[in-house]
Amino acid sequence: xxxxxxxxxxxxxxxxxxxxxxxxxxxxxxxxxxxxxxxxxxxxxxxxxxxxxxxxxxxxxxxxxxxxxxxxxxxxxxxxxxxxxxxxxxxxxxxxxxxxxxxxxxxxxxxxxxxxxxxxxxxxxxxxxxxxxxxxxxxxxxxxxxxxxxxxxxxxxxxxxxxxxxxxxxxxxxxxxxxxxxxxxxxxxxxxxxxxxxxxxxxxxxxxxxxxxxxxxxxxxxxxxxxxxxxxxxxxxxxxxxxxxxxxxxxxxxxxxxxxxxxxxxxxxxxx
Amino acid sequence: xxxxxxxxxxxxxxxxxxxxxxxxxxxxxxxxxxxxxxxxxxxxxxxxxxxxxxxxxxxxxxxxxxxxxxxxxxxxxxxxxxxxxxxxxxxxxxxxxxxxxxxxxxxxxxxxxxxxxxxxxxxxxxxxxxxxxxxxxxxxxxxxxxxxxxxxxxxxxxxxxxxxxxxxxxxxxxxxxxxxxxxxxxxxxxxxxxxxxxxxxxxxxxxxxxxxxxxxxxxxxxxxxxxxxxxxxxxxxxxxxxxxxxxxxxxxxxxxxxxxxxxxxxxxxxxx
Numbered sequence: 001x002x003x004x005x006x007x008x009x010x011x012x013x014x015x016x017x018x019x020x021x022x023x024x025x026x027x028x029x030x031x032x033x034x035x036x037x038x039x040x041x042x043x044x045x046x047x048x049x050x051x052x053x054x055x056x057x058x059x060x061x062x063x064x065x066x067x068x069x070x071x072x073x074x075x076x077x078x079x080x081x082x083x084x085x086x087x088x089x090x091x092x093x094x095x096x097x098x099x100x101x102x103x104x105x106x107x108x109x110x111x112x113x114x115x116x117x118x119x120x121x122x123x124x125x126x127x128x129x130x131x132x133x134x135x136x137x138x139x140x141x142x143x144x145x146x147x148x149x150x151x152x153x154x155x156x157x158x159x160x161x162x163x164x165x166x167x168x169x170x171x172x173x174x175x176x177x178x179x180x181x182x183x184x185x186x187x188x189x190x191x192x193x194x195x196x197x198x199x200x201x202x203x204x205x206x207x208x209x210x211x212x213x214x215x216x217x218x219x220x221x222x223x224x225x226x227x228x229x230x231x232x233x234x235x236x237x238x239x240x241x242x243x244x245x246x247x248x249x250x251x252x253x254x255x256x257x258x259x260x261x262x263x264x265x266x267x268x269x270x271x272x
Numbered sequence: 273x274x275x276x277x278x279x280x281x282x283x284x285x286x287x288x289x290x291x292x293x294x295x296x297x298x299x300x301x302x303x304x305x306x307x308x309x310x311x312x313x314x315x316x317x318x319x320x321x322x323x324x325x326x327x328x329x330x331x332x333x334x335x336x337x338x339x340x341x342x343x344x345x346x347x348x349x350x351x352x353x354x355x356x357x358x359x360x361x362x363x364x365x366x367x368x369x370x371x372x373x374x375x376x377x378x379x380x381x382x383x384x385x386x387x388x389x390x391x392x393x394x395x396x397x398x399x400x401x402x403x404x405x406x407x408x409x410x411x412x413x414x415x416x417x418x419x420x421x422x423x424x425x426x427x428x429x430x431x432x433x434x435x436x437x438x439x440x441x442x443x444x445x446x447x448x449x450x451x452x453x454x455x456x457x458x459x460x461x462x463x464x465x466x467x468x469x470x471x472x473x474x475x476x477x478x479x480x481x482x483x484x485x486x487x488x489x490x491x492x493x494x495x496x497x498x499x500x501x502x503x504x505x506x507x508x509x510x511x512x513x514x515x516x517x518x519x520x521x522x523x524x525x526x527x528x529x530x531x532x533x534x535x536x537x538x539x540x541x542x543x544x
Binding site: 071081082084085086088089092093096099100103106108109110111112113114115116117118119127128129131132135136139140141150151153156157 | 343353354356357358360361364365368371372375378380381382383384385386387388389390391399400401403404407408411412413422423425428429
């Protein structure tokens with residue numbers, strides 16, 4: 001079986017959950033996106049990985065226990081360890097919701113728990129076991145990894161964002177394209193939810209990247225992975241290695257399917 | 273941190289689910305066993321892995337699609353691939369139930385999806401990534417793997433039983449003991465649910481093993497991993513490598529906790 005390209009899709013946490021309501025999945029949107037993925041996949045002979053963020057499942061717990069900061073020693077040790085476990089449970093719980101929805105739509109989706117197949121050192125992925133994901137793709141199964149609380153050789157544990165996992169997989173597996181589904185139309189010069197005059201940027205590349213990064217402010221929701229600023233940095237690093245990405249608004253019906261079918265210019269393109 | 277021994281516990285599928293009712297977990301038993309694990313762990317300074325079987329979650333689907341036989345080609349290919357995905361989803365769904373229950377009892381349990389960290393070849397584990405499980409144990413987190421539908425280099429995919437995963441981890445990590453929780457008092461010369469004259473065997477060792485294997489009959493429930501016969505073979509292989517195991521009846525309150533506290537002779541001891 002020769003694969004005609006590998007596409008990585010990210011379903012953002014703000015799209016598949018209600019970010020201000022802990023453990024509340026947006027089943028309606030998840031169902032529609034599963035349908036779009038199912039329809040696109042049926043007429044597509046490439047390989048697909050569908051990764052997703054955690055949104056209101058792991059983020060509030062991770063923030064409460066400071067899981068992204070690593071293991072705490074002393075009096076906070078026991079709580080810190082439990083915080084890690086609770087965060088991983090929350091991330092995996094949302095993963096079940098996504099995989100089940102895809103399966104209901106006939107998409108042969110399979111969980112791929114990042115904390116079981118990779119290790120970080122100071123928040124950077126330093127070691128991973130990719131035989132399972134390669135085997136899944138070979139048989140046209142669709143791996144579903146997610147932003148996860150993972151073991152870290154120096155910090156004890158940390159959070160690895162979905163973007164970082166996507167970047168790792170895209171580089172190691174040789175992806176042709178990344179599609180990032182968010183709840184806004186693309187990358188803006190500032191947070192469009194807070195500033196009415198925020199401007200959509202159609203293309204992020206080396207010439208405008210410094211200005212964009214300078215004007216962007218950190219996310220307001222309890223997103224321990226850094227919001228849109230982090231996304232742009234990660235996706236630009238990927239673009240430099242030759243993998244373009246497209247940030248689209250997946251709350252608009254049909255956009256994910258169109259992006260999967262190869263239609264361009266639906267949101268922001270990040271290129272080198 | 274120096275670990276005072278590693279104990280691997282298996283919660284059998286027949287204990288934590290109702291084997292004849294698909295996707296029906298036995299919440300009452302799961303809750304009690306979580307409490308026993310929590311109490312024992314509080315006064316125990318060793319490392320612990322809690323693995324579990326799939327019972328009525330994955331087994332009926334795996335049997336229906338023949339997932340243990342591997343990927344089917346031709347007209348059955350698409351269904352076969354979906355069958356794999358459905359089986360893995362079912363196994364991971366029960367894993368969430370177990371991990372959540374342990375967390376409710378304050379046990380820092382963390383999922384460890386076998387299909388994400390190991391690969392088989394003709395049903396034998398040939399490659400695995402053990403850095404995450406080692407890191408979890410180092411920080412006194414409790415990994416929770418399970419019998420899983422995994423990728424197989426020759427068969428496409430297959431089922432790897434919890435016993436086989438336990439044996440792999442016990443050998444690679446250097447376990448001191450394995451406790452296998454079942455719904456009967458131990459290993460019998462024949463199925464005690466079918467034969468009133470079945471005799472409990474207190475100790476399985478090299479001298480009586482051949483007779484035991486000969487008298488035992490395959491499991492009657494849709495257990496694609498081979499029932500008690502398979503358990504005895506796997507555990508005896510482990511015993512030959514120096515790791516003793518104890519098969520106990522976990523439907524009897526207190527037995528798991530007693531076994532964890534080091535009390536012997538509660539069921540059947542399997543030794544070399």
